[in-house]
Amino acid sequence: xxxxxxxxxxxxxxxxxxxxxxxxxxxxxxGWAAQGMATALDIPYAMIGWISFSMLIGxxxxxxxxxxxxxxxxxRVMIPLGAILSVFANxxxxxxxxxxxxxxxxxxxxxFQSMAWAPGGKLITNWWSEAERGKAFGFYTMAxxxxxxxxxxxxxxxxxxxxxxxxLFRIPVxxxxxxxxxxxxxxxxxxxxxxxxxxxxxxDASPAPRGTLKSRYAAVFSNRNxxxxxxxxxxxxxxxxxxxxxxxIHYLGNSWKEDSANLWVTFLMPVGMALGALAFGVISDTLxxxxxxASIRFGMVASAVLxxxxxxxxxxxxxxSGVLMLLTGFFVYGPQANFWPLCPELLGSTNTGTGxxxxxxxxxxxxxxGEPILGYIVDWSQKTSSxxxxxxxxxxxxxxxxxxxxxx
Numbered sequence: 001x002x003x004x005x006x007x008x009x010x011x012x013x014x015x016x017x018x019x020x021x022x023x024x025x026x027x028x029x030x031g032w033a034a035q036g037m038a039t040a041l042d043i044p045y046a047m048i049g050w051i052s053f054s055m056l057i058g059x060x061x062x063x064x065x066x067x068x069x070x071x072x073x074x075x076r077v078m079i080p081l082g083a084i085l086s087v088f089a090n091x092x093x094x095x096x097x098x099x100x101x102x103x104x105x106x107x108x109x110x111x112f113q114s115m116a117w118a119p120g121g122k123l124i125t126n127w128w129s130e131a132e133r134g135k136a137f138g139f140y141t142m143a144x145x146x147x148x149x150x151x152x153x154x155x156x157x158x159x160x161x162x163x164x165x166x167x168l169f170r171i172p173v174x175x176x177x178x179x180x181x182x183x184x185x186x187x188x189x190x191x192x193x194x195x196x197x198x199x200x201x202x203x204d205a206s207p208a209p210r211g212t213l214k215s216r217y218a219a220v221f222s223n224r225n226x227x228x229x230x231x232x233x234x235x236x237x238x239x240x241x242x243x244x245x246x247x248x249i250h251y252l253g254n255s256w257k258e259d260s261a262n263l264w265v266t267f268l269m270p271v272g273m274a275l276g277a278l279a280f281g282v283i284s285d286t287l288x289x290x291x292x293x294a295s296i297r298f299g300m301v302a303s304a305v306l307x308x309x310x311x312x313x314x315x316x317x318x319x320x321s322g323v324l325m326l327l328t329g330f331f332v333y334g335p336q337a338n339f340w341p342l343c344p345e346l347l348g349s350t351n352t353g354t355g356x357x358x359x360x361x362x363x364x365x366x367x368x369x370g371e372p373i374l375g376y377i378v379d380w381s382q383k384t385s386s387x388x389x390x391x392x393x394x395x396x397x398x399x400x401x402x403x404x405x406x407x408x
Contacts (some may be wrong), residue, residue, distance in 0.1 A: 005196050012127045012187060014134055015119045017091025017143035019079060019183035024147035024170035025057060025154065027085040027113050030106070031248040032155035034167025035211060043099045043250075049375025050081030053368045054103045063403025064357055065358035066115050075119035076187045087173045094169035116372050126190040145274030145333060148244060150175075152270050155248070156263045163234070219347065220355050225405045226346040230359050232296065232405065233339045234366030235398035239303060240332050241390045242374050245327075250384040251315070265322045271327035275336025283380040284338050292345075292404055293340040299335035300399040303328060304392040311388035332395065345407050370394065 033286045068077060088191035089109035096102045128136040154172045163171070179251065188194050220226060251266050276299075284295035306328040313320050377386050 005191070008191070008196070009127050010196055013124060013139060015183055015186045016079075016123055017139060019083070019179045019187075020116060020120055020140070020143045020181045021147050021150060023083070023086075023113060023116050023178040024144075024151045025176050026083075026090050027059075027109065028148050028151040029090075029155055029168045029172050030055070030243060031157065031404040032152075032247040032252070033168040034053075034245075035249050037102070040165065041097070041099055041102075044158040044375070045378045046372055046375040047099050051099065051103045051106050051371035052241075052371035053108035055110035055113075056241065056364050056368035058107040059114045060368065061112025062109075062111040063118060065359050066118050070119040070122040073205045074189050075123040076189050078119040079116045079187075080180040080184045082112045085112040086178050086221075086245060091172045094166040098153070102391035123187065123189060140339065141203035141277045143276055145277040146269065148270030148273055149267065152267045152379055153250075156267060159252075159263065164214050169302045191263075197261060197344040201292065217358075220358055224347060225407070226359075228341075228401055229339065229342050229346065230362040232398050232401035233359055233363045235394050236335060236339070236403060237301060237363035239300075239307075239391050239394040239398065240273075240336075242370055242387060242394065243328065243332060244309075245371060246378070246384065246387040249378075250387060251383065265318055265325055268322050268326040271330025272326040272331075274330075276330035277337055279335035280337040283334070288352050293339045293341055293405055293407065296335040296402045297399045299331045300395045300402070302303075304333040304395040304399070306331060307388045307392040307395065311385055311392075315385075325363070342407070346405075347397070 019110060030052060034045075034052075037043070038048050039044060066082075086109055087107050089112055093102055093109070096105065121137070122213050124136050124140055143317065151172060154175075155168055158167055158171060188190060190196060190198070247266050251263055267285045280295060280299065283298075284290065284292050288294045288298070306324055310321065310328065313324060315321060339359065340356060343359060347355045374387055378384055379392050
């Protein structure tokens with residue numbers, strides 16, 4: 001019986017990972033379509049930035065709402081529902097004829113996309129005990145990082161095949177549709193749905209926290225160190241999404257059809273992100289002796305230096321550009337794994353959930369604000385390469401902010 005349950009645990013983790021592996025095909029495809037969209041709809045890059053802003057705001061609001069709904073409703077239903085609605089939104093965007101239509105549909109898509117991460121985390125929590133949950137969430141986070149790589153791979157292939165920008169909203173998301181259907185038929189919300197007993201939690205016998213919703217938010221928003229950590233992850237997320245969204249636009253230069261090797265260079269960035277998501281927990285515990293603040297600062301300073309190197313290295317130097325892309329992805333995304341454990345350290349276990357929600361909202365708010373700013377910078381400078389010094393500055397702001405946090 002125990003052996004069978006172990007197999008079911010891994011099955012639930014892997015099917016959740018499999019489904020989330022294709023979720024970014026419904027939102028990280030936008031950076032690859034943006035150049036063609038800007039030309040076809042005759043809109044400036046600043047407006048492209050505002051469209052990306054709308055998705056991130058929709059996603060941030062959705063995270064706050066759907067995290068709560070995941071505690072009340074079935075993740076097995078919520079995740080496929082979000083996937084199907086996102087597929088419809090992507091198809092609708094592909095037929096849009098104005099920036100107004102795109103911005104409204106892309107904001108809705110952001111909300112639909114948010115219906116997966118928290119419910120998936122809820123399902124994993126139901127199946128895995130505290131002793132192994134860190135490992136399970138490490139794999140889950142790796143699937144999220146790998147999803148960017150899958151989206152980049154598909155988008156590059158379609159562009160090289162001569163597809164127009166509208167097809168980037170139609171073809172990749174078909175994989176998300178298939179994965180979500182497979183998930184629905186295989187996944188189960190909790191062990192009892194398969195005839196097993198409930199996974200024992202350490203705090204099963206402990207009384208529920210007495211704090212009210214209002215008091216928990218008051219405790220979170222009155223904690224200066226926690227708020228500064230939120231600012232730091234905000235800048236980290238702004239730098240990350242600045243690269244995810246604008247790097248494809250930069251490498252889709254006028255000569256990419258003559259030298260398509262540049263496009264494959266960009267694929268290494270999300271690969272680095274996936275590796276960083278797994279590695280930074282180990283880096284924090286070993287290299288920095290469990291000092292998460294120092295680990296985050298190290299990652300963001302390294303990101304700033306690497307972004308400047310990308311700016312200075314000629315785009316024609318494919319090999320060196322590829323190495324820099326891999327390392328930049330590794331260091332800009334990896335530190336995020338060190339932010340979430342700061343919540344219980346700074347707030348205590350009673351307010352951890354509220355803290356994670358506030359921190360996640362802050363991260364996506366900063367990322368959303370950063371998109372139109374970077375768009376204005378590109379329009380002003382007339383050079384897409386100007387995003388790299390801007391990202392370097394943003395990464396340094398994250399490093400400075402985290403340096404102002406004290407955990408004791």
